Amino acid sequence: MSNTEAFKSQLIEGQTYKKDFIIMGTGVLEGEPIQNAQIKVPLKTMNRHGLIAGATGTGKTKTLQVIAEQLSLKGVPSVLMDLKGDLSGLAQPGELNDFIQNRSDVIGVDYNPMGLPVELMSISDEKGVKLKATVSEFGPVLISQILDLNDTQQGIIALIFRYCDTKHLPLVDLKDLKRVLQFITNEGKELIKKEYGQVSSSSVNTIMRKIIELEQQGAERFFGERSFDVQDFVRQEDGKGVISVIRLTDIQSTPKLFSTFMLSLLSEIYETFPEQGDSDQPKLCLFIDEAHLVFSTASKDLLEKIEAIVKLIRSKGVGVYFCTQTPTDVPESILGQLGLKVQHALRAFTAKDRRAIKKTAENYPISDFYDTAEVLTQMGIGEALVTALNEKGIPTPLAHTLIRAPISRMDILSKSEIDALVNQSVLVPKYNEDIDKESAFEMLEQKLQEVEKAQEKSTLPKPNIPKPRTRVKEEASLFEELSKNTMVRQLGRTIFRELTRGILGSFTGRRR
Template sequence: MSNTELFKNHLAEGQVYKRDFIVLGTGVLDGIPVENAQIKVPLKTLNRHGLIAGATGTGKTKTLQVIAEQLSLKGIPSVLMDLKGDLSGLAKPGELNDFIQKRSDVIGVEYNPMGLPVELMSISKEKGVKLKATVSEFGPVLISQILDLNDTQQGVIALVFRYCDTQHLPLLDLKDLKRVLQFISNEGKEIITKEFGQVSSASVNTIMRKIIELEQQGAERFFGEKSFEVADFVRQKDGKGVISVIRLTDIQSTPKLFSTFMLSLLSEIYETFPEQGDADQPKLCLFIDEAHLVFSTASKDLLEKIEAIVKLIRSKGVGVYFCTQTPTDVPESILGQLGLKVQHALRAFTAKDRKAIQKTAENYPDSPFYDTSEVLTKMGIGEALITALNEKGIPTPLAHTLVRAPISRMNILTDSEIDSLVGNSDLVFKYNQELDRESAFEMLEQKMDEVEKAQEKAELPRPSIPKPRGRVKEEESLIEELSKNTMVRQLGRTLFRELARGILGSFSGKRR
């Protein structure tokens, strides 16, 4: 039996599937694509997560595009975080040429150019459905992560959220958060100290400055209403899964907002979606491009939360796929959870590069047909080393793969095409409306107005004091006047304090 036949049998033994699957390409041996050696991934294991890695310009994004296309054709929706802005072309058909036809023939698949149902989304000023979330939905831990707060400052944020919960003050946007911080360090300081302990003004001032800095980076567009419902990610159109492309080209300067948004999204999906059990295909797949931005800025607590969610979310039928340059960009605790691994070429220009390649090769199964570390540096554009999980959850043989070409456009949409796509979106009409209902800011402003009015009513008129005669009388009268005025001022302060405590105390007990 020839080496080629042995290779084909080797691949086939690990890819005998009773259920549906997608085809990513064909196996390559000694640099030559092998016919009838298709690399298949069963739909059943696509909720076991994955990795798409490789150097810049080796074809990672096109592989991501191929996987999203094949999922859509199977009726499986996906969410793509597009930091480079080159995934919008999924909405338009690709163009057939001799190169693509030849590649498709070798792989053994038909090339039918088509556009797929795409929903453009954004958390910034990019065009598309506006994804928003309230400050309350993020919670104190994620807000602290975005603001890069120390332990003491995190405690202040936790106090703010606790106080707003007990007082039924909705924290919707950053304006609300700033107003409550001002309240606990000024008008409500006495109340806060009595109930929660003293709060450092220096910590509050630092948090305020960091919120202002975040606002200057455009974060105020993201926090607010109407909050996005993750159920709208799980849609089909004409039997195809809708591909939600979240456009993030202008968010790279704020990686903490991006990483925290990503974790918030995963958390919301996990909390919202029902348990799916052992299904034949995933309910949703989520692709995180430039994943190193998530992990390079994440705190230890955030990494632990990401790891926990990645482990648990697959039971909800959701697969998470990280796209980055090297597997070492992903923490080992998370890397070990990834079932599908697609490794494009790496470049060895320095001794450090060669060590990194050797370490990368250790993340993949051994193969009798390849020296993995050598193949990693010799693959061309659109080629990758691929291993997946078969239907029994066993890793398939590592295969140098010629990846199939995308059936959708490999270039981006024009501005007019984007306008047309956004203009025909039902979700745009649902979410792209400015809402500013009564929340913590307005409620605190109203209550402080009531306190000021009460203070004005509590002021007592000064008693008239007759003009004294003589030096002794003048001194006695001066002492008497000071004493009386001091009593008046003290009485006024006491009345104001009791009125303020009464008003704010009754406010505290209100149910909304």
């Protein structure tokens, strides 16, 4: 048996599937693509997460585009974090040329250019559906992460969330958070000290300054209502899964906002999606471009929580895919959880690069047909080393793969095309309305004004004037009245009276 026949035989034995699958490309051996050696990934294992890695310009984004396309054609929706702004082209058909035709012929697939159903979204000023969340829904852990707080300051944030939970003070936006911070160091200082202990005013002032910095980065546009319902990610149009492209090009200078938003999204999906177990295809796939931004500033505690979510979220039918330059950007504890690995070429310009390539090669199955470290530096654009899980959960043989071409446009949409896509969206009217309900800021201001008026009346001469209450009692009665008389509002999708906090400290509970 020739080397080529042995290679094809190994692929066939490792990739014979009873259920549906997607075709990534065709195998390459000794520098030449092999016909009838298609590299397949079963849909059944697409909730086992994955990695798309490689140096700049090697084709990572196009591979991400191919996978999202193939999932959509199978009816599986996906969410794409687009930091570079080059994924909107999924909405328009690609263009056939001789190069693409030749590649498709070698792989053994038809090339049918088409646009996929795409929903453009944003957490900033980019056009599209405005994704928002309340401060309460983010929770103390993620708020502390985005503000880069130390342990003492994190304790104050936890105190605030606890206090507002028990007193039914909705924290909707950053204005509410600042007002409560002011309260615990001014009007409510003695009451807080009595219930929770002394709070450092200098630490509170530091938190206030960091909130102002966050506002200057545009975060006030993200915190608020109407809160986004993650069920709106799970949609189909004409049998195709909707691809939600979250446009993040204007927040590249604020990676904490991006990373914290992503973690909040994962937490919300985990807490709200029902258990699905093993099914024939995933319910949703998330692709996180520039994944190193998520992990580079995360604390040890937060990394442990991310790892926990990645381990558990697959049972909800959700696959998470990290797209980055080197596998070492992703912590080993998470890297070990991944099923699909697509490794594009790496550059060996320095001794450090060569050490990184050797370490990267050790993360892939040993192959009888490749010197993995050598192949890593020799692959061209649109080629990658691929290994996945078969239907039994066993890693498939490592294969140098010629990746198929995207069927959608390999370029961005024009401004007019973006406008047309946004105008026909069914979600834009639902979410792009500014809502400013009564929340912690207004409720505190109103009650404090009532207390001041009551104090003014108490100074007038009256017969049998009772002994004045202490300030602590006045403040306590303020919040007793809030708790008794204020109708608890539904903030977004959260019901405060049925409140629990999830794995990242964000709100969970029964949904209406």
